[in-house]
Amino acid sequence: MGDQDMVLFREENGIALLTLNRPEALNALNMAMLERLFGLLDQVRATDSIKAAIITGSGTTAFSAGADVRFLNQATPLEVREFARLAVQLNRKIETLGKIVVAAINGYAIGGGQELAESCMLRIAVPGAKMGHPEVCLGAIGGFGGTTRLPRLVGKGRAAEMLLRGRLVSGSEALQIGLVQSVVAPENLLAEAKATLCEIVAHPPIAVRLTWEAIHRGLDMTLEESTLLGADLFGLVATTEDFRIGTKAFLEKTTPAYTGK
Numbered sequence: 001m002g003d004q005d006m007v008l009f010r011e012e013n014g015i016a017l018l019t020l021n022r023p024e025a026l027n028a029l030n031m032a033m034l035e036r037l038f039g040l041l042d043q044v045r046a047t048d049s050i051k052a053a054i055i056t057g058s059g060t061t062a063f064s065a066g067a068d069v070r071f072l073n074q075a076t077p078l079e080v081r082e083f084a085r086l087a088v089q090l091n092r093k094i095e096t097l098g099k100i101v102v103a104a105i106n107g108y109a110i111g112g113g114q115e116l117a118e119s120c121m122l123r124i125a126v127p128g129a130k131m132g133h134p135e136v137c138l139g140a141i142g143g144f145g146g147t148t149r150l151p152r153l154v155g156k157g158r159a160a161e162m163l164l165r166g167r168l169v170s171g172s173e174a175l176q177i178g179l180v181q182s183v184v185a186p187e188n189l190l191a192e193a194k195a196t197l198c199e200i201v202a203h204p205p206i207a208v209r210l211t212w213e214a215i216h217r218g219l220d221m222t223l224e225e226s227t228l229l230g231a232d233l234f235g236l237v238a239t240t241e242d243f244r245i246g247t248k249a250f251l252e253k254t255t256p257a258y259t260g261k
Contacts, residue, residue: 026065066111091119132168204242
């Protein structure tokens with residue numbers, strides 16, 4: 001399999017579908033996959049016609065089983081560090097893409113695969129999904145950002161329990177603890193992800209982007225700093241044409257026709 005085939009790309013109706021494609025290895029992440037995904041995300045960012053993206057796994061068994069353990073076992077510490085740093089940069093790129101990214105979790109999402117999903121804005125899973133961080137069971141840690149993002153998603157205590165025990169959660173438990181936003185049947189997974197994104201991208205794009213920025217950046221601030229950021233971004237969005245169109249339509253009880261400006 002060539003490097004280009006390790007992550008498949010398709011665009012449909014303004015939504016990019018990025019499919020991790022090493023089904024023989026449960027879509028485990030290697031350096032070539034990370035580099036390919038990195039490049040595709042740059043393409044998504046630079047393409048105006050693409051409004052959002054979905055990341056999923058090929059097959060019906062795994063979203064991604066995480067970092068390629070065979071590589072980790074044979075790599076030098078410096079190679080492991082380089083691998084982890086690229087993964088951290090990739091996950092950061094997803095968070096700051098400027099476009100909404102949804103993880104469609106079709107099976108196992110563990111270790112680095114789970115960390116990839118955690119960096120997405122929203123997560124949708126199938127009931128049979130198994131999600132979590134078993135790294136400690138291998139003598140490792142969640143080095144792609146899991147020790148940072150999981151506590152922000154499910155709380156410090158819950159994250160500590162999952163990370164320290166290496167316990168996986170089902171789709172239904174993930175929904176209960178807020179790790180995913182919805183659980184749907186496997187045959188409906190991509191349709192649900194697309195429907196969610198279509199609803200979001202129907203809103204004014206600048207308002208959507210700044211809303212995510214307020215959420216994401218605000219988590220690293222004090223309460224006062226975060227609320228002031230929200231106020232500043234509220235003022236910024238008021239400079240857009242869509243703000244005037246939306247508020248006018250509300251007052252006139254008409255349907256707004258947004259321009260994206």
